[in-house]
Amino acid sequence: MQRPLSILLLLGLIIAPAALAPAAPPDDDRRSPVVRAVEAVSPSVVNITVDKRVTTGAQSPFGDTFFNQFFKEFYGQRQYQAQSLGSGVIIDGEKALVLTNAHVITGSAAISVRLTDGREFLADLVGSDPDFDLAVLRLRDTGKEPLPQMAMGDSDDIYIGETAIAIGNPFGYSNTVTTGVISALNRPMKTNRGSFGNFIQTDAAINPGNSGGPLLNIHGELIGINTAIRPEAEGIGFAIPINKAKFVVSELVDSGHVAPIWLGLFGQDIDQPTAHYFKLRTPRGMLVAEVLPNTPAQEAGLRPGDIVLAFNGQEIADKNDYMSRLFGITRNERAVLVLLRDGKRLSLTLVPKVLDQATAQDLVLVRWGFGLDNSPGRGSTVARISPGSPAAKLGLRPGDIIHQIGNRRIEDRMDLLNAFLHNRMQNTVIMRVQRGNNLYYARLGL
Numbered sequence: 001m002q003r004p005l006s007i008l009l010l011l012g013l014i015i016a017p018a019a020l021a022p023a024a025p026p027d028d029d030r031r032s033p034v035v036r037a038v039e040a041v042s043p044s045v046v047n048i049t050v051d052k053r054v055t056t057g058a059q060s061p062f063g064d065t066f067f068n069q070f071f072k073e074f075y076g077q078r079q080y081q082a083q084s085l086g087s088g089v090i091i092d093g094e095k096a097l098v099l100t101n102a103h104v105i106t107g108s109a110a111i112s113v114r115l116t117d118g119r120e121f122l123a124d125l126v127g128s129d130p131d132f133d134l135a136v137l138r139l140r141d142t143g144k145e146p147l148p149q150m151a152m153g154d155s156d157d158i159y160i161g162e163t164a165i166a167i168g169n170p171f172g173y174s175n176t177v178t179t180g181v182i183s184a185l186n187r188p189m190k191t192n193r194g195s196f197g198n199f200i201q202t203d204a205a206i207n208p209g210n211s212g213g214p215l216l217n218i219h220g221e222l223i224g225i226n227t228a229i230r231p232e233a234e235g236i237g238f239a240i241p242i243n244k245a246k247f248v249v250s251e252l253v254d255s256g257h258v259a260p261i262w263l264g265l266f267g268q269d270i271d272q273p274t275a276h277y278f279k280l281r282t283p284r285g286m287l288v289a290e291v292l293p294n295t296p297a298q299e300a301g302l303r304p305g306d307i308v309l310a311f312n313g314q315e316i317a318d319k320n321d322y323m324s325r326l327f328g329i330t331r332n333e334r335a336v337l338v339l340l341r342d343g344k345r346l347s348l349t350l351v352p353k354v355l356d357q358a359t360a361q362d363l364v365l366v367r368w369g370f371g372l373d374n375s376p377g378r379g380s381t382v383a384r385i386s387p388g389s390p391a392a393k394l395g396l397r398p399g400d401i402i403h404q405i406g407n408r409r410i411e412d413r414m415d416l417l418n419a420f421l422h423n424r425m426q427n428t429v430i431m432r433v434q435r436g437n438n439l440y441y442a443r444l445g446l
Contacts, residue, residue, distance in 0.1 A: 181204075
């Protein structure tokens with residue numbers, strides 16, 4: 001039976017739009033700048049798997065960190081293999097270099113890197129620095145097929161409120177994309193190794209496994225390396241600015257480590273009477289107590305009695321704030337200090353200097369009063385004590401073994417150098433010392 005024409009026309013109207021609809025154009029409205037940025041950079045975001053040797057020890061029944069140290073020493077430790085996941089970015093395809101966080105590869109026995117196209121490579125550690133929390137890897141045996149490479153952005157050209165894109169491998173879910181905005185700039189953040197500044201803050205979701213992955217702008221350019229979250233907060237993540245990372249990468253590739261730097265000054269906090277004496281409204285800033293000869297501070301014209309008000313455009317609250325800003329720069333950068341001198345403000349630019357081991361050892365001997373054995377493999381053994389020094393008053397003796405100063409383990413003279421740099425302005429320093437078979441904590445008064 002022949003169907004009425006009206007029914008056929010109705011069926012045609014229902015079917016035709018679906019059957020005859022043209023394919024979406026390649027640049028339709030859904031392919032937003034975020035989509036295009038992700039498509040461009042995803043091949044250069046990698047998944048990092050690390051096999052680690054994990055050491056654990058007995059825990060004290062008191063649940064206290066102080067007592068746990070003793071239980072670990074005297075009741076033994078055990079090791080086992082574990083795996084951890086992180087993210088990374090290919091920053092140089094020709095040289096097969098990958099940038100990630102130092103904490104991602106800490107304690108690694110083997111490192112493997114997987115690309116989004118399925119290729120997987122073993123990787124060697126070129127260098128890492130725990131203070132900046134950055135590490136550079138080199139992929140092995142990459143073959144003739146070229147590697148992708150991420151475009152570098154400019155982290156000095158960032159707007160608060162602009163779109164931010166984070167990519168990583170949270171909980172093993174490869175190339176997960178989250179978006180948000182740049183929430184703040186130059187944020188300080190405390191870590192287990194101290195307080196450090198100049199982080200990018202974002203509300204783009206950063207979860208475990210995102211560490212080492214990229215933070216991008218809307219053009220798909222790398223502006224930061226995702227490094228940390230606040231577990232007790234929501235929508236607060238941090239990234240290392242890429243301009244900072246460039247300086248660190250350069251040193252890691254050249255020498256495998258970041259040279260420790262200093263300016264050659266000692267300072268102290270400003271209390272209320274001092275603030276009143278210098279006619280300060282509030283006790284903020286750092287009072288310069290001493291300027292050492294032949295140092296950047298002396299060459300720039302700093303004097304005892306100057307008050308440091310700002311460091312590279314950021315106000316200084318106290319000496320710890322100053323130290324956190326100092327440890328946020330490398331020898332390739334400059335330190336611009338705003339000072340108060342004789343009631344007037346002035347600005348000085350300092351060129352940081354590398355603190356070599358010999359100078360550091362001399363300073364430790366003069367300031368703290370002890371020197372370490374120079375024999376290979378015995379860098380933590382006390383060799384000499386200066387009479388009347390803080391070490392002598394504490395009761396240290398030659399032959400004592402120093403395991404830790406502050407929150408830094410001491411295994412060689414480079415560790416001592418870094419411990420001195422980070423603790424040189426403290427009034428007291430906690431040390432973990434071994435004498436014979438006895439281990440104890442001691443407070444070095446400075």
